[in-house]
Amino acid sequence: MSTSQPAPHPLTVGEGPMALERALAQPDPDSLTAASALRRLVAPELAALALEQASLRRRARSKFGDRAADMLFTATGLEQATRPEVSAWRADTFAEGCSRVLDLGCGLGFDALAMGRAGLGVDAVELDPLTASCAQHNLASVKGRVLVGDAASAVPAVMDGGVLVFVDPARRSSTGRSWRLEDLSPGWDFVLSLRQRCDRLVVKLGPGISRSLLPDDLGRHWVSHEGTLVEVCLATDVGEGPAVDRVVVLRGGRRYELVGRGLGRLPVEDVGEYLHEPDPAVIRSQLYAEACSGTNAWLVDHDVAYLSSDGPLDTPLVTSFRVLESIPWSVRTLRAWCREHRIGTLEIKKRGLDVDPAELRRQLKLKGSASATVVLTPTPRGTRALVCERVPRSP
Ligand SMILES: C[S@@+](CC[C@H](N)C(=O)[O-])C[C@H]1O[C@@H](n2cnc3c(N)ncnc32)[C@H](O)[C@@H]1O
Incomplete structure (x- = not known):
């Protein structure tokens, strides 16, 4: 075709x-x-x-605020479109040194638009004719063109240097959204084959794809936006040496980036004065040691993503809580504690145990005017209910 x-x-x-x-x-x-x-x-x-x-x-x-006013959408295209803060981060990070982007499966064109605004000429290809017509309209303000057709037929035999090849494959199967690499379109083998054919390849994948399936010759960026893990972005690493894992946290108009340095695992110890919930991008990348580098922090369990420390942690990559009390976990002990403290509103956070917070709240029969936050987690002393107070994030 x-x-x-x-x-x-x-x-x-x-x-x-x-x-x-x-x-x-x-x-x-x-x-x-x-x-x-x-x-x-x-x-x-x-x-x-x-x-x-x-x-x-x-x-x-x-998703797009006032920018939506002049855009054309399809229902599927809107669902799959990259959030503007994420496409802007991608363009700012990878466009440098390139003059054109070849977007293979451009959808409504939101990633291509960010690349075009970063100064690249845009060649965008889309299989679905109506989606391609929308992209053509949406990309009118940038230099370049949209084509309808299969990505495979749009890759030139010889690629000029300075071309950034971008692929954000559709993640659908006949039964709906999918996290399986086999269900990607353009196909995964095609995407991998592009590594040998261009100087800079950037691939957006859903964040749920198992890290063990990701190639280790491409840098991996786990990206969160306003507290939600949105993607893992693979990219030809600029510079020598092995590809590096990174965390990218986009929150409140700011960008925080963390580079994997092979620091390994943190030790596991009992809960200290503070408990910290890492950003989902830190959790997925497992870069706990890098996120807490220069501090004395540890994990509270080998398999659970809670960190602890005896002092506050000065990093935007965690949400911190001060631990006020630690109770052995059971519905009975927590119910008694809530009754004693007249807790009518309880925020329940939990990791590493099979508890449904809504069902637990019913079982606790909460009554009173006070409110509290409780974190349920395995620890070296057994499963505990930690009564906590949120530490405000420094600006
Ligand atoms: C996830 S969307 C891209 C979204 C885009 N990055 C954005 O932010 O608007 C993937 C697109 O690839 C298109 N596609 C799937 N297989 C393709 C193929 N073989 N060739 C070209 N486009 C393809 C789909 O129709 C879909 O619109």
């Missing part, structure tokens, strides 16, 4: 812009009233497309 130019999106030509404007003006674009109003103006297919677009734009506002 060869590549071709996408057709203009139906909402950008003929009666399309007018239909979209009318759909956007509908108080509820999903309603029957809106459908009837639009069908009086244009053909049913165009009416349906315009109303769906109006509905998608509303949904897209939570």
Whole structure:
């Protein structure tokens, strides 16, 4: 299959812009009233497309804010689109030294847009014709072009230096979203084959893919955004030496980066004065020792992602709690403690044990005006219920 130019999106030509404007003006674009109003103006297919677009734009506002106002979406494309703070981080990190990006499976074009804004010329390829038409519209402000077709047929036999090849494969199977490498499209073997064909390869994968399946000749960046682990990004490491693991935490408009230095595992000891919950990107990368480097911190269990220390930890990569009390864990002991302290509202955090916080809250029969935070965790002294107070994060 060869590549071709996408057709203009139906909402950008003929009666399309007018239909979209009318759909956007509908108080509820999903309603029957809106459908009837639009069908009086244009053909049913165009009416349906315009109303769906109006509905998608509303949904897209939570991810893209005001930027959504001029964009075109598909439902699947919106679901798969990279968050703007993450695509901006990727472009800032990997565009340097490159002049063009070849985005193989560009979706609605949000990663390509960030690369284009970072100054790269954009060649974007997309298999699905309607998605490609959206991308063509969304990428109008940057230098480059969108093509419809299979990624494999868009890779030149000889790649110029200065080309950054980016792949964010779709992660779907016939049963929905998938974490299996075999379910990626473009396929995983194709993605791996690109390592030999370009100077800089950057691959976005879902964060749930087991780290043991990831190639170790590409650098691995575990990325979290506002406390949610969003992806593992693989990239040809710039510079000599073996590929390095990294943590990237994007929070409140700031970026924090941590580089793996092979510091190994932290020791396991009993809970001290403070308990720390690492950012999910630290947990997934297992870079606990690097996250706590220069401090005296330890793990409270070999298999549980809680750290502890006797002093506060000065790092934005953990959420910290001061431990006020440590109770041997059972429903009975915790219920008695809550009753004694008149706890009516209880925040329950837990790792390493099979407890449903909602069900536990019911069993505790909470009554009173006080509130508390309790952390349930295995420790060297057995499973404990730690009554904690959150330590405010330093700005
Ligand atoms: C996860 S999305 C890309 C999202 C994009 N990075 C963004 O932020 O908007 C992956 C896209 O790859 C496309 N795709 C899947 N297989 C492909 C192939 N063999 N060739 C070209 N595109 C493909 C899918 O249609 C989908 O739109």
